[in-house]
Amino acid sequence: MxxxxxxxxxxxxxHPQYFKGLTADAPITTMPAPAKLFVSMAQHLGAPAKPIVAKGDIVVQGQCIAEAAGFISAPVHAPASGKVLEVDTAPTPAGTMAPRIIIETDPQNTETQTLPPMPEWQKQPRETLLARIAEAGIAGMGGAGFPTRVKLSPPADKPIDTLIINGAECEPYLTADHRLMVEHSAGIVNGIRIICHLLEVKHVHVAIEENKPSAIEAMQQALEQLDGVEASVCILPTEYPQGAEKQQISMTTGREVPSGGLPMDVGCVVENVGTVLAVANAILEGLPLTHRVTTVTGHIVQTPQNVLAPIGTTYADLVAFCGGLTNPAAKVISGGPMMGMAQPSLEGSTTKTSSGLVFLEERRVHVYRSLPCIGCGRCIEACPMDLIPAAISYTVEGGDYDKAEALNILDCIECGCCAFVCPASRPLVQHFKLAKPKIIVKRRQAAAAKGTA
Ligand code: SF4
Ligand code: SF4
Structure with missing residues (x-):
């Protein structure tokens, strides 16, 4: 090591203000299941899962309640035992509509359903292990939600030699991954062992920002138990967006993912620490992904903390578990303040990707009054992807998506650095988020027309 x-x-x-001290030393607390869970079917990238239960059905914790609806999809499991109250459609934290299962939980029903543990997983065929990861509903827990089974199945012409474990957690306020590394380092190393075996890689870097010394120490000690692989803890400077995939690869291996490319193009796979732990739990204990740690934080939260809660817990129940608010919130963000999504109410609920719930009081909320660009170039200096945000934004505003594509808008990782530094408060990221899906759809349609999709 x-x-x-x-x-x-x-x-x-x-270098935004981090405010991680609110929860960095707060041990993970387990929240009991609230009276109702609101479980979205769109917790991952790709097709929403298809419900396989109906109103009135009794479900037990861990039971599959929705199946994957395609190759890029993931099943969903009951986060607690109870009765299905409704199967309806509701907004996701990102604002899109998706099917949802509402469960009235039953605290008397302590039954749980698990998959058979695989203590001798090394003897299992690769496809069996991948099928288990898929069956457990694991999707990237760092925020992207890409189905893990797909990520761990690179095509034969893309050999992987390096696994990068993302423990950077560079978003301000969030400390869920930090606490996982401190409290579950052995489990994370078990997951690393399994993924190294699956990918047949010999190099693993655990990338952690230097503002998490306790996580660095815990992972160093735990990695001593990892045999047969060259492992390192790579200490990164505290800078945003250090946790982005392409940046992690560059920092730890010196390799650059080409424009439009993927980590596998340079022989790497990047997995978040929470995802790796979920893989270990699924293989070794047969546990489907039903709970996750979410940092519930902000200066107006009575007791900010890292909460292990059943997926589908409403924001209202989460903050009530943390003692409520000391003052009214002017903004509530699902995720971190840089890349997260502002929420219209506390009715929303957590998903597999809910890394944080941040409550901001009025004095911390910047009210956007967008002005014309003054051509200062600060957005260009701040962009980690070498883009020209001001120019791309203007082409999107003018509806010229072809030009935006030519300016490499699809390389934008939506980190928000450009908007953070813009003195004119231009809605840069909003423009990029608006245009990118349209350009992707147009590309797919063009490929389908040519018969190459
Ligand atoms: S959000 Fe802005 S700074 Fe971040 S990658 Fe996109 S253009 Fe660059
Ligand atoms: S930072 Fe804002 S004002 Fe300056 S060039 Fe970029 S978009 Fe224009």
């Missing part, structure tokens, strides 16, 4: 440092400096980047 080695300790290394980032191989290069992050391009662009910013």
């Amino acid at each position: 080695k300790v290394t440092r980032a191989l290069r400096k992050l391009r662009g980047s910013i």
Whole structure:
């Protein structure tokens, strides 16, 4: 086990106030199931899961309640035992509509359903292990929600030699991954062992920002138990967006993912620490993904903390578990303040990707009054992807999506650095989020027309 440092400096980047001290030392607390769970079928990238239960059905914790609806999809399991009150459609934290299952939980029903544990997993065929990861409903828990089975199945012409474990957690306020590394380092290393076996890789870097010394120490000690693989803890400077996939690869290996490319194009797979732990739990204990740790935080939260809660817990129940608010919230964000989504109410509920719930009081909320661009170039300096945010934004505003595509808008990782530094408060990221899906759809339609999709 080695300790290394980032191989290069992050391009662009910013240094927001982090406020991680609110919860960094708060041990993970387990929240009992609330009276009702609101479980979205769109907790992952790809097709929403298809419900296989109906109103009135009795379900037990861990039971599959919705099946994957395609290759890029993931099943959903009951986070607690109870009765299905309704199967309806509701907004996701990202604002899109998706099917949802509402469960009235039953605290008297302590039955749980698990999959058979695989203590001798090394003897299992690769496809069996991948099928288990799929069956357990595991999707990237760092925020992207990409189905893990797909990510761990690179095509034969894309050999992987390096696994990167993302423990950077560079978003302000969030400390869920930090606490997982401190409290579950052995479980994370079990997951690393399984993924190294699956990918047949010999190098693993656990990338952690230097503002988490307790996580660095815990992972160093736990990695001593990892045999047959060259492992390192790579200490990264505290800079945002250090946790982005392409940035992690560059920092830890010196490799650059080409424009439009994927980590597998440079022989890497990047997995979040929470995802890795979920893989270990699914293989070794047969546990489907039903709970996750969410940082519930902000200066107006009575007791900010890292909460292990059943997926589908409403924001209202989560904050009530943390003692409620000391003052009214002017903004509530699902995720971190840089890449998260502002929520219209506390009626929304957690998903597999809910890393945080941040409550901001009025004085911390910047009210956007967008002005014309003054051509200062600060957004260009701040962009970690070497883009020209001001120019892309104007092309989107003018409806010229072809030009936006030519300016590499699809390389934008929506980190928000450009908007953070913009003195004119231009709605840069909003423009990019609006245009990117349209361009992707257009590309797919063009490929389908040519018969190459
Ligand atoms: S949001 Fe996109 S354009 Fe803006 S800084 Fe991040 S990567 Fe660059
Ligand atoms: S930072 Fe804002 S004002 Fe400055 S060039 Fe970029 S978009 Fe224009």
